[in-house]
């Protein structure tokens with residue numbers, strides 16, 4: 001898809017609306033907002049552009065996870081907090097499917113008990129509507145370089161965060177590491193990461209994108225629940 005000047009302007013507007021929606025939302029409804037509902041907030045031209053993004057096909061054969069059913073059962077994590085430069089920072093509420101929450105909670109408690117350190121859920125389940133909006137934001141951050149963006153953010157419905165049954169989680173330490181790609185190297189040396197490498201499998205969590213994978217950048221913070229652990 002060619003990103004021309006007109007599309008850029010529309011995307012910048014969408015980004016502003018998204019930020020407005022996010023900050024004005026007390027219930028973090030964006031996480032479970034399906035595409036149909038999200039389109040409600042945009043004008044005709046913006047809808048057209050968003051639909052174009054939904055029609056993009058991933059080059060590699062990734063599975064589509066964009067399924068939203070009424071009987072999905074979520075746990076809302078409202079108190080995910082980290083500390084940076086003496087400041088306490090509260091993350092937006094995150095949603096986890098009930099079965100993934102149980103495994104995550106049990107893993108986090110065990111880590112706390114064993115090494116006196118804890119992890120924070122930076123990102124959990126995302127609907128395809130939410131995935132579309134973070135894709136737009138990242139595209140803007142990358143100065144509209146679509147190729148670069150798609151190495152980091154999956155197309156809506158093609159992210160493991162969109163999969164209700166085998167949801168991926170993004171983890172940071174209590175000090176908020178890593179908050180960006182550059183901090184990955186620091187994260188690799190933390191006790192928390194080393195503990196996860198040794199123990200996460202027992203709780204059903206696996207690293208999806210190791211070094212030199214063909215899909216995305218190396219994501220040591222991204223763990224997918226496959227559910228074949230002891231939970």
Ligand SMILES: [Zn+2]
Nearest residue numbers: 168169170222
């Ligand atoms: Zn992730």
